[in-house]
Amino acid sequence: MNIVVCVKHIPDPNLPAEMDGKTLKREGVQGVMDPGDEFGVEAGLQIKERLATGDGESGEGEVTLVSMGPAAAMEAVRRGLSMGADKGVLVSDDVLKGSDALATAKVLSAAIQKNGAFDLVIAGVESTDGYTGTLPGTLAEFLGVPHVSTVKEIVSADGGTLKVNRQTADGYHVVEVGLPAVISVTAGVNEPRYASFKGIMAAKKKPVEQLSLSDLDLSGDDVAVKQEVTELSKAEEREGGEIIEDDGSAAAKIADFLKEAKVI
Amino acid sequence: MSTNPKKVTLRPKDFLDIDALLSPEERMLRDAVRQFVTERVNPGIEKWFEAGEFPREMATEIGAIGLLGMHLEGYGCAGTNAVSYGLACLELEAGDSGFRSFVSVQGSLAMFPIWKYGSEEQKEQWLPGMAKGELIGCFGLTEPDAGSDPGAMRTHAKRDGDDWVLNGTKMWITNGGIADLAIVWAKSAEGVKGFIVPRGTPGFTTRDIHRKLSLRASVTSELIMEDCRLPADAVLPGVTGMKGPLSCLSEARYGIIWGAMGAARSCYETALEYSKTRKQFDTPIGGFQLTQQKLVNMMVEINKGILLSLHLGRMKDEGNAAPEHISFGKLNNVREAIKIAREARTILGANGITLEYPVIRHANNLESVLTYEGTSEIHTLILGKAITGLEAFS
Ligand SMILES: Cc1cc2nc3c(=O)[nH]c(=O)nc-3n(C[C@H](O)[C@H](O)[C@H](O)COP(=O)(O)OP(=O)(O)OC[C@H]3O[C@@H](n4cnc5c(N)ncnc54)[C@H](O)[C@@H]3O)c2cc1C
Numbered sequence: 001m002n003i004v005v006c007v008k009h010i011p012d013p014n015l016p017a018e019m020d021g022k023t024l025k026r027e028g029v030q031g032v033m034d035p036g037d038e039f040g041v042e043a044g045l046q047i048k049e050r051l052a053t054g055d056g057e058s059g060e061g062e063v064t065l066v067s068m069g070p071a072a073a074m075e076a077v078r079r080g081l082s083m084g085a086d087k088g089v090l091v092s093d094d095v096l097k098g099s100d101a102l103a104t105a106k107v108l109s110a111a112i113q114k115n116g117a118f119d120l121v122i123a124g125v126e127s128t129d130g131y132t133g134t135l136p137g138t139l140a141e142f143l144g145v146p147h148v149s150t151v152k153e154i155v156s157a158d159g160g161t162l163k164v165n166r167q168t169a170d171g172y173h174v175v176e177v178g179l180p181a182v183i184s185v186t187a188g189v190n191e192p193r194y195a196s197f198k199g200i201m202a203a204k205k206k207p208v209e210q211l212s213l214s215d216l217d218l219s220g221d222d223v224a225v226k227q228e229v230t231e232l233s234k235a236e237e238r239e240g241g242e243i244i245e246d247d248g249s250a251a252a253k254i255a256d257f258l259k260e261a262k263v264i
Numbered sequence: 265m266s267t268n269p270k271k272v273t274l275r276p277k278d279f280l281d282i283d284a285l286l287s288p289e290e291r292m293l294r295d296a297v298r299q300f301v302t303e304r305v306n307p308g309i310e311k312w313f314e315a316g317e318f319p320r321e322m323a324t325e326i327g328a329i330g331l332l333g334m335h336l337e338g339y340g341c342a343g344t345n346a347v348s349y350g351l352a353c354l355e356l357e358a359g360d361s362g363f364r365s366f367v368s369v370q371g372s373l374a375m376f377p378i379w380k381y382g383s384e385e386q387k388e389q390w391l392p393g394m395a396k397g398e399l400i401g402c403f404g405l406t407e408p409d410a411g412s413d414p415g416a417m418r419t420h421a422k423r424d425g426d427d428w429v430l431n432g433t434k435m436w437i438t439n440g441g442i443a444d445l446a447i448v449w450a451k452s453a454e455g456v457k458g459f460i461v462p463r464g465t466p467g468f469t470t471r472d473i474h475r476k477l478s479l480r481a482s483v484t485s486e487l488i489m490e491d492c493r494l495p496a497d498a499v500l501p502g503v504t505g506m507k508g509p510l511s512c513l514s515e516a517r518y519g520i521i522w523g524a525m526g527a528a529r530s531c532y533e534t535a536l537e538y539s540k541t542r543k544q545f546d547t548p549i550g551g552f553q554l555t556q557q558k559l560v561n562m563m564v565e566i567n568k569g570i571l572l573s574l575h576l577g578r579m580k581d582e583g584n585a586a587p588e589h590i591s592f593g594k595l596n597n598v599r600e601a602i603k604i605a606r607e608a609r610t611i612l613g614a615n616g617i618t619l620e621y622p623v624i625r626h627a628n629n630l631e632s633v634l635t636y637e638g639t640s641e642i643h644t645l646i647l648g649k650a651i652t653g654l655e656a657f658s
Contacts, residue, residue, distance in 0.1 A: 078289075196296075201343070
């Protein structure tokens with residue numbers, strides 16, 4: 001089974017965001033692999049390992065990481081390789097600077113198709129910088145395969161079918177999808193492994209194909225930005241919250257509040 | 265030379281952009297340890313420190329990352345460069361000196377002598393399990409009456425047929441009580457020799473030292489050998505004389521140079537955050553000139569200390585670091601780290617004396633770090649001899 005995992009290099013979300021006009025400053029800032037993508041890489045590795053140990057069909061196949069970003073995005077690819085992925089593809093091109101989600105999906109789909117036959121594409125539900133959440137669905141459309149969103153558990157993968165549980169507001173859906181397909185995984189789908197030193201050192205020797213836009217037979221027009229940020233404003237400071245004085249009904253009021261927030 | 269520097273972002277936590285001097289691989293190794301410490305060490309450290317215990321069950325987790333014997337080649341070890349080993353020590357000690365000590369002792373003091381001076385059979389038998397953290401090692405050199413002067417040791421090994429019989433007591437031995445094997449240095453007719461003593465060997469017992477007020481999240485023990493009989497193949501064949509144990513110490517000390525800066529960084533970052541949120545006289549205390557001077561001194565010394573560590577690491581990777589260079593690093597960085605920890609403590613006021621914050625824990629730990637692996641006085645004398653040619657001790 002050939003699995004592709006999309007990984008994104010983003011400015012370290014633990015540091016205060018710096019802006020470059022109306023977009024996030026990406027160059028000259030500390031970058032990391034999107035923490036959300038660790039779950040995607042882990043999911044891909046777990047499926048491959050499960051198949052390799054005979055729990056399902058034969059273990060043939062690879063986990064390939066695909067990323068679009070500046071040259072520094074190589075660090076995100078290496079990070080995924082250090083966790084255990086087999087190889088990487090990085091699309092870098094000056095023309096792609098400031099790309100929107102639509103162009104990104106177009107480029108990633110072209111890179112995935114160029115990489116060869118695939119059974120499953122895994123992405124995070126949304127990136128931890130842009131948060132559009134539109135990429136996995138758009139990517140599936142370009143690839144012409146089905147898309148299962150917000151996967152919280154991968155139940156089984158065999159016989160050309162993937163069985164997953166999909167998070168919903170008040171429970172989950174059990175979904176079976178024929179492969180090839182695209183899935184987006186939530187942060188609860190697994191517990192990503194720590195990269196081991198041996199993994200990190202082996203990652204240096206794993207192949208990463210570096211592609212430009214023309215390698216994908218795409219032109220600047222194909223990826224022209226169609227989306228514009230018109231205004232930017234600071235998020236409102238969090239308010240003090242509501243204080244409930246206990247007159248005997250506080251417990252019930254708090255329970256109602258939690259129910260409304262769908263926490264309980 | 266460009267006279268117009270481009271606009272650079274100043275980062276309070278890496279002011280001199282030392283990160284840029286590391287290779288991507290070194291940064292990744294560092295980040296892996298940092299993540300481990302954040303997620304696995306920091307949440308439990310107050311509890312372990314207060315209880316005076318090292319969580320032995322974490323040894324295999326530490327091994328799984330590749331931290332144990334990471335700078336050694338083969339036998340299940342990761343084989344990283346010295347700079348990566350140093351970075352790992354820094355991140356571990358930013359968590360707690362006890363964890364860094366565990367890794368230093370296992371990798372540099374217990375695995376290193378087997379790796380460097382052991383027979384092929386000894387390496388095969390012990391190193392892979394030690395790299396995984398399934399087997400824990402300790403290093404017995406210091407004795408009740410032989411500390412700075414380990415050559416005055418009384419522990420001795422006598423031949424009896426093919427066997428060796430060990431007698432003596434080792435003191436202040438990190439990991440002693442949880443060790444599956446001890447590397448014990450003893451005097452023999454031929455000179456000082458290293459022995460691999462497995463737990464359970466008749467005549468070999470350990471006793472933990474309690475009531476420590478420093479390095480509490482680490483086990484420190486006495487090793488007692490009473491007519492402890494070992495087979496011929498328990499001796500490390502590759503070395504005779506004090507250069508055996510001293511070469512191991514040079515390895516471990518190198519890690520301490522970095523580690524001390526980790527403890528210091530944790531203190532500085534804690535004090536910096538605290539100074540921005542704690543208000544007195546209607547002002548964040550970080551706005552007072554005296555507090556700023558303290559914070560700036562800390563920041564300057566940490567950047568200098570890490571640059572020094574990195575310089576020594578690069579020298580070591582090129583094979584150019586002499587033991588005297590390592591003494592330079594240990595002397596400076598531990599001394600500065602203790603000063604920083606104490607200064608940070610003052611910024612936290614009363615909160616600084618509680619375990620809620622890491623600062624007093626680091627300050628206390630660093631007292632051990634100042635003493636073990638050569639006291640600051642001994643390193644001063646080593647450097648004094650190196651520059652004057654005159655020996656103040658022998
Ligand atoms: C927590 C902890 C863990 C340890 N772990 C280990 C371990 O795993 N294995 C191991 O073998 N040892 C270990 N040690 C022991 C450590 O290495 C010794 O404590 C150290 O070498 C100092 O010896 P000492 O304590 O006997 O002090 P002493 O040697 O008695 O020194 C006392 C004081 O005299 C000074 N002094 C001594 N000689 C001179 C001189 N010539 N000139 C000037 N000043 C001098 C010293 O600098 C010091 O200030 C550990 C110690 C501690 C505290």
